[in-house]
Amino acid sequence: DAGVTQSPTHLIKTRGQQVTLRCSPKSGHDTVSWYQQALGQGPQFIFQYYEEEERQRGNFPDRFSGHQFPNYSSELNVNALLLGDSALYLCASSPRTRDRFNYGYTFGSGTRLTVV
Protein backbone atom coordinates (compact mmCIF):
# COMPACT_ATOMS: atom_id res chain seq x y z
CA ASP A 1 0.00 0.00 0.00
CA ALA A 2 1.70 3.17 -1.20
CA GLY A 3 1.94 5.98 1.29
CA VAL A 4 1.93 9.65 0.38
CA THR A 5 3.87 10.30 -2.81
CA GLN A 6 5.39 13.68 -3.63
CA SER A 7 7.12 14.89 -6.76
CA PRO A 8 9.64 16.08 -7.60
CA THR A 9 11.96 15.23 -4.71
CA HIS A 10 14.28 18.16 -5.40
CA LEU A 11 13.88 21.35 -7.38
CA ILE A 12 15.99 24.44 -8.04
CA LYS A 13 14.28 27.62 -9.23
CA THR A 14 15.27 31.23 -9.81
CA ARG A 15 13.78 34.17 -7.95
CA GLY A 16 10.60 35.39 -9.60
CA GLN A 17 9.78 32.04 -11.19
CA GLN A 18 6.75 29.91 -10.49
CA VAL A 19 6.75 26.33 -9.21
CA THR A 20 4.23 23.48 -8.97
CA LEU A 21 4.63 20.64 -6.50
CA ARG A 22 2.53 17.49 -6.61
CA CYS A 23 1.13 15.10 -4.04
CA SER A 24 -0.72 11.80 -4.26
CA PRO A 25 -2.41 10.89 -0.97
CA LYS A 26 -2.32 7.53 0.71
CA SER A 27 -4.93 5.07 -0.56
CA GLY A 28 -8.21 5.64 1.26
CA HIS A 29 -7.36 9.24 2.21
CA ASP A 30 -9.30 12.14 0.75
CA THR A 31 -7.88 15.14 2.61
CA VAL A 32 -4.54 16.75 1.80
CA SER A 33 -2.64 19.33 3.81
CA TRP A 34 0.54 21.15 2.81
CA TYR A 35 3.29 22.25 5.18
CA GLN A 36 6.45 24.29 4.68
CA GLN A 37 9.51 23.29 6.69
CA ALA A 38 12.40 25.74 6.66
CA LEU A 39 15.84 24.44 7.57
CA GLY A 40 16.10 23.82 11.30
CA GLN A 41 12.43 24.55 11.94
CA GLY A 42 9.26 22.59 12.46
CA PRO A 43 6.67 22.32 9.68
CA GLN A 44 4.31 25.29 9.21
CA PHE A 45 0.75 24.74 7.98
CA ILE A 46 0.06 26.26 4.56
CA PHE A 47 -3.43 25.02 3.71
CA GLN A 48 -5.72 22.02 3.52
CA TYR A 49 -7.89 20.64 0.73
CA TYR A 50 -10.80 18.29 0.67
CA GLU A 51 -13.70 17.92 -1.72
CA GLU A 52 -11.55 19.90 -4.17
CA GLU A 53 -11.74 23.08 -2.12
CA GLU A 54 -9.35 24.94 0.15
CA ARG A 55 -10.83 24.52 3.63
CA GLN A 56 -8.32 26.13 5.94
CA ARG A 57 -5.26 28.33 5.46
CA GLY A 58 -2.24 29.26 7.52
CA ASN A 59 -0.36 32.57 7.49
CA PHE A 60 0.95 32.38 3.94
CA PRO A 61 0.54 35.02 1.21
CA ASP A 62 -1.65 34.60 -1.84
CA ARG A 63 1.45 33.65 -3.85
CA PHE A 64 0.82 30.21 -2.39
CA SER A 65 -2.14 28.51 -4.00
CA GLY A 66 -3.29 24.98 -4.49
CA HIS A 67 -5.65 22.63 -6.14
CA GLN A 68 -7.19 19.25 -5.43
CA PHE A 69 -8.30 16.92 -8.21
CA PRO A 70 -11.24 14.47 -8.24
CA ASN A 71 -8.82 11.60 -7.50
CA TYR A 72 -7.80 13.48 -4.29
CA SER A 73 -4.29 14.29 -5.53
CA SER A 74 -3.16 17.84 -4.98
CA GLU A 75 -0.85 20.52 -6.29
CA LEU A 76 0.87 23.37 -4.49
CA ASN A 77 1.73 26.39 -6.62
CA VAL A 78 4.03 29.18 -5.58
CA ASN A 79 4.31 32.32 -7.74
CA ALA A 80 6.99 35.02 -7.78
CA LEU A 81 9.44 32.89 -5.83
CA LEU A 82 11.55 34.55 -3.14
CA LEU A 83 14.81 33.30 -1.64
CA GLY A 84 12.89 32.78 1.60
CA ASP A 85 10.63 30.23 -0.08
CA SER A 86 13.52 27.76 -0.03
CA ALA A 87 12.33 24.92 2.19
CA LEU A 88 11.12 21.34 2.37
CA TYR A 89 7.46 21.22 1.32
CA LEU A 90 5.56 18.39 2.96
CA CYS A 91 2.24 16.94 1.96
CA ALA A 92 0.14 15.08 4.51
CA SER A 93 -3.00 13.09 3.83
CA SER A 94 -5.70 11.74 6.08
CA PRO A 95 -9.20 10.30 5.94
CA ARG A 96 -11.93 12.90 6.25
CA THR A 97 -13.31 11.82 9.58
CA ARG A 98 -14.38 13.93 12.51
CA ASP A 99 -13.20 11.22 14.89
CA ARG A 100 -10.26 12.89 16.55
CA PHE A 101 -9.19 9.56 18.01
CA ASN A 102 -8.53 8.22 14.53
CA TYR A 103 -5.58 10.37 13.69
CA GLY A 104 -4.55 8.86 10.36
CA TYR A 105 -2.24 11.70 9.35
CA THR A 106 0.53 10.49 7.01
CA PHE A 107 3.32 12.67 5.68
CA GLY A 108 5.18 12.28 2.40
CA SER A 109 8.96 12.60 2.16
CA GLY A 110 8.68 16.12 0.82
CA THR A 111 9.97 18.22 -2.04
CA ARG A 112 13.17 20.15 -1.34
CA LEU A 113 12.82 23.53 -3.11
CA THR A 114 15.86 25.75 -3.47
CA VAL A 115 15.40 29.28 -4.80
CA VAL A 116 18.55 30.97 -6.12
Added chain:
Amino acid sequence: GQQLNQSPQSMFIQEGEDVSMNCTSSSIFNTWLWYKQDPGEGPVLLIALYKAGELTSNGRLTAQFGITRKDSFLNISASIPSDVGIYFCAGRAPRMDFQKLVFGTGTRLLVSP
Protein backbone atom coordinates in the same frame (compact mmCIF):
# COMPACT_ATOMS: atom_id res chain seq x y z
CA GLY B 1 4.04 31.55 12.21
CA GLN B 2 3.25 30.05 15.59
CA GLN B 3 5.55 27.32 16.85
CA LEU B 4 5.62 25.47 20.12
CA ASN B 5 8.67 25.73 22.37
CA GLN B 6 10.64 22.52 22.59
CA SER B 7 13.59 21.78 24.83
CA PRO B 8 16.32 20.87 24.70
CA GLN B 9 17.25 21.94 21.17
CA SER B 10 19.68 19.03 20.90
CA MET B 11 20.97 16.14 22.94
CA PHE B 12 24.03 13.93 22.58
CA ILE B 13 23.79 10.79 24.68
CA GLN B 14 25.32 7.34 25.06
CA GLU B 15 23.49 4.25 23.89
CA GLY B 16 21.42 2.82 26.73
CA GLU B 17 20.69 6.15 28.38
CA ASP B 18 17.18 7.48 28.93
CA VAL B 19 16.09 10.70 27.22
CA SER B 20 13.49 13.28 28.16
CA MET B 21 12.25 16.21 26.09
CA ASN B 22 9.33 18.55 26.50
CA CYS B 23 7.12 20.98 24.69
CA THR B 24 5.27 24.02 25.96
CA SER B 25 2.66 26.35 24.59
CA SER B 26 1.22 29.68 25.67
CA SER B 27 -2.23 28.47 24.68
CA ILE B 28 -4.32 25.38 25.31
CA PHE B 29 -4.25 22.36 23.04
CA ASN B 30 -6.68 19.47 23.08
CA THR B 31 -4.46 17.07 21.16
CA TRP B 32 -0.72 16.55 21.47
CA LEU B 33 1.31 14.49 19.03
CA TRP B 34 4.95 13.44 18.92
CA TYR B 35 6.71 12.85 15.60
CA LYS B 36 10.19 11.66 14.57
CA GLN B 37 11.81 12.90 11.38
CA ASP B 38 14.79 11.22 9.76
CA PRO B 39 16.98 13.04 7.22
CA GLY B 40 15.27 13.33 3.85
CA GLU B 41 11.99 11.99 5.16
CA GLY B 42 8.70 13.36 6.37
CA PRO B 43 7.69 13.19 10.05
CA VAL B 44 6.39 9.86 11.32
CA LEU B 45 3.83 9.75 14.13
CA LEU B 46 5.11 8.14 17.35
CA ILE B 47 2.44 8.85 19.95
CA ALA B 48 -0.90 10.68 20.05
CA LEU B 49 -2.43 12.12 23.25
CA TYR B 50 -6.05 13.23 23.48
CA LYS B 51 -6.83 13.93 27.14
CA ALA B 52 -5.24 16.10 29.83
CA GLY B 53 -3.15 13.94 32.16
CA GLU B 54 -3.05 11.04 29.70
CA LEU B 55 0.10 8.93 29.82
CA THR B 56 0.69 6.73 26.76
CA SER B 57 3.48 4.32 25.84
CA ASN B 58 4.69 2.95 22.54
CA GLY B 59 7.47 0.46 23.18
CA ARG B 60 10.37 2.36 24.74
CA LEU B 61 8.58 5.67 24.24
CA THR B 62 6.31 7.27 26.83
CA ALA B 63 4.52 10.59 26.46
CA GLN B 64 2.22 12.58 28.70
CA PHE B 65 -0.38 15.27 28.06
CA GLY B 66 0.10 17.97 30.70
CA ILE B 67 -2.69 18.72 33.15
CA THR B 68 -2.74 22.39 32.16
CA ARG B 69 -3.13 21.33 28.48
CA LYS B 70 -0.22 23.64 27.67
CA ASP B 71 2.60 21.13 27.75
CA SER B 72 3.68 17.61 26.95
CA PHE B 73 6.78 15.50 27.42
CA LEU B 74 8.33 12.53 25.64
CA ASN B 75 10.64 10.01 27.29
CA ILE B 76 12.74 7.44 25.47
CA SER B 77 14.17 4.65 27.59
CA ALA B 78 17.31 2.64 26.87
CA SER B 79 18.19 4.61 23.74
CA ILE B 80 19.63 2.83 20.70
CA PRO B 81 21.48 4.23 17.66
CA SER B 82 18.36 4.14 15.47
CA ASP B 83 16.70 6.64 17.82
CA VAL B 84 18.85 9.31 16.14
CA GLY B 85 16.71 11.94 14.46
CA ILE B 86 14.69 15.06 15.10
CA TYR B 87 11.71 14.80 17.41
CA PHE B 88 8.82 17.23 17.00
CA CYS B 89 5.83 17.84 19.17
CA ALA B 90 2.66 19.06 17.50
CA GLY B 91 -0.63 20.29 18.88
CA ARG B 92 -4.14 20.98 17.77
CA ALA B 93 -5.97 23.88 19.38
CA PRO B 94 -9.62 23.70 20.47
CA ARG B 95 -12.23 24.63 17.87
CA MET B 96 -9.63 24.13 15.16
CA ASP B 97 -10.13 21.75 12.31
CA PHE B 98 -8.46 18.57 13.41
CA GLN B 99 -6.16 18.56 10.41
CA LYS B 100 -4.27 21.77 11.23
CA LEU B 101 -1.30 21.17 13.48
CA VAL B 102 1.12 23.58 15.14
CA PHE B 103 4.60 22.09 15.38
CA GLY B 104 7.42 22.61 17.84
CA THR B 105 10.91 23.73 16.97
CA GLY B 106 12.31 20.20 17.29
CA THR B 107 14.81 18.33 19.46
CA ARG B 108 17.77 16.81 17.64
CA LEU B 109 18.88 13.55 19.23
CA LEU B 110 22.29 12.01 18.65
CA VAL B 111 23.13 8.62 20.17
CA SER B 112 26.68 7.39 20.53
CA PRO B 113 27.14 3.59 20.28
